[in-house]
Amino acid sequence: MILQTGRLKPQRSELSLGTYNLGHFKKNAVHPFFKDDFALSILSKKDFSSAFEKGLKIAKAQLEIFNLVDLPPNVVTPEYLSNWAAESGKRHGFSTEILGRDAATKAGLEAFLSVGKGSDKEPQFLIMNYVPENANDKTTHVGLVGKGITFDTGGLNIKTAGMLHMKSDMAGGAAVLGAMQLISDLKLPVKVTAIVPACENSVDSKSFLPSDVIGSYSGHSIEIIDTDAEGRLILADGLSYLIKNFKPEIIVDIATLTGSSVGTFGYECGALFTNNESISKQLQQSGDSVGERLWQLPLWDAYKSDIESEIADVKNYSGKPVAGAISAAKFLEYFTEGHKSWAHLDVAGVAFGDDEFAKTKHGTAFGVHLLTKFIENL
Template sequence: MIKYSLLNKLDIKNSKNITLFCNENFEIFNFKILGFAKEKLIKSLIQNNKVKNKKILLINLNDKQNIIVAKVNKNQKSLDNEKLGAEFYDFINSNSIHDISLINKNFLEKSLKDKFIDEFFHGIELKSYEFKKYKSKKNVNIFKFNIALPKDKKFKLDKTNRFKSLISGINFTKDLVSEPGNILHPDEYAKRLYSLKRLGLKVNILDEKKLKKLGMNSLLGVGQGSIRGSYLVCLEWNGAKNRNKPLAFVGKGVCFDTGGISLKPAKFMEDMTYDMAGSAVVVGLMKSLALRKAKVNAVGVVGLVENMPGGNAQRPGDIIKSYSGKTIEILNTDAEGRLVLADALTYTEKKYKPKFIVDLATLTGAIIVSLGSEYAGLFSNDDKLSNQLYEAGLKVEEKVWRMPLNENYNKLINSKNADMQNINYQGGAGSTTAAQFLQRFILNKTPWAHLDIAGMAFSKYNGALNSWGATGFGVRLLNKLIEDNYE
């Protein structure tokens, strides 16, 4: 937990851990504020402790006080500021430092225009996330920051509420992805989404009865082996004064994926609690937009199901009719996410007539083979939208890489018995043929992009801006896409 105190003056003598910012050569910007130490002494201590390529140094000034020196490069960009904050958090956490004073006032005054402090602490917040809900002893770490800022009564951290709302949305996404399947099943998930109405979101929940009436058999087929319900939940945010077409975001919400009758191997099946990460990203984004009162019209649509091998489960060889009217032969019940998205995509396009649609899903293991955990796979029918996503990803360290779509790939999912089959049984191009399948449910040439985040949604090692576990990948990416192009 991060706590902040904004102060015009700090008690230097009683500040145990003092943080100073320096330049590339580890030259402190202003020594004068440290009345208890001479400039030559601090310089010599820095030189004695300096390590090449190190960004942060801990200097023991005396038995009672430490100086933490953090290096800020000239013309540092927003992402660099965030990464420095994340690295700073790792540093103080590993050194068990919990009470920190930031006092390099002159540097802060020059950097406030670049939002350095907001971005620095945003990095700290991103990196400090932990999921300890089910620990009997939670041992919550509390980090207290005393920040010396200019004597400006109007000044406060995060004036526009941008970073606070973004962290709230990201952490909501991470919380959802981290929940076990016995807790966050579709019924519970739908209830949690309904509670977002208090933020000003319009929430519409389509249950099984309504879905059957609409003919969403593709989505319903995935969940029919579970005792839990299946849902399509629509979240609407109308923040623009005009009646512009909304931006649409669609997410796969398979709360637990056993593979169904085409049962997955037991090893690592426990990780399939995060097969709903695509939906969680959409939900976290919508929450963030509502909290910061984004001046944009947006809709988030998520399909919530549980894929179980019950007595009523869908079988390989079944043929179902989707909401679009197109028929699908089910050759593998573990290729279920695309079946959920198929109905969700067509419904979103038909009901909301959006400016564009971006869908997110932990869709294929093949994308991990292709791109590992560095890039999400991007498939699209629109160059402009693709370029916007690519550029936004670079700015926030949530990178995407465009993969091919082609008619020759599309032919691989043709079926002899129905309009299409849900997998390519000839083998190869698993991520692309899955995307080709989805593209068939964009009926009116709406600009569309599919993000396969299977390698990005959950991490078993610490990243630059995230801790172990759920990453929240996609919330910052889509928020940046909106900020830079549509607000």
């Protein structure tokens, strides 16, 4: 049979990943695939139309995230992310609530707000909800949290290397945004609540200081050892807010969190931490099936001392040159309130790098397909 898809609208997100072009601000000729008169036919004895349409939706979501991660930080601000989420929700069928600085202050999101104090860009705490048709009390409820640091200078513990690529420090949050779009677009029969705390970690007289003791949404106090260990602070408030207000059965957070994970795995896979072996196997199997691999590292109590503080309930950095990804995961675990089905993905080495779609480093959209596949298989 001949499957005629019809004339494709000129939307880059409906094309294959191979059409991606990093030259967002260059004057380029329009690719033939983007033109109104482009049509695509598939010749096959079998009807692959449903698989074809699903593939286009996956590519569409991934291309959106390529854009979010690759656009410069003077474009992709916290407000840009919140606007993107609101618009995507309207198009694909998930609701969006945004807490700006005043609302976040009223809510008590102190750790999140502390990170954004040094920037003139207003922090945005994104809350998204997808509820499938015919949802009931037995519908599985998954919670996602993604790190949305739109640029990371390191704060007053300013980075001495690698700052050029720190526009990618929101890649975990972007993966959650892309997953929400794709989950809604595919109309998966799972309820999903997603949170992306979005802010900029900048340097200013108002920036939070090393040795500060700050509050958090959970009520726990945090000693600041290093202002460049900021991602775990906003994730802590994201996790606490999610657990207290939405009570999902399964929680996955994803973040470009530590250089330590890169030191362990290079650029081949993400680090996986979880207290649930079933969730671990499901995430790894889902990742293997879509080419977004994960490998588990321990959460043993032996590492608990790395986050113990003498002045506060917990400290945000061990100060040691070893086991950095593990101590960061232990910090996050502290704010999960003992949740029995939580997983943390440290994707610092795989969310931004070299691949076949560009000549220089760019966003990989790692996590979009992985999270969607994991939820699809529940």
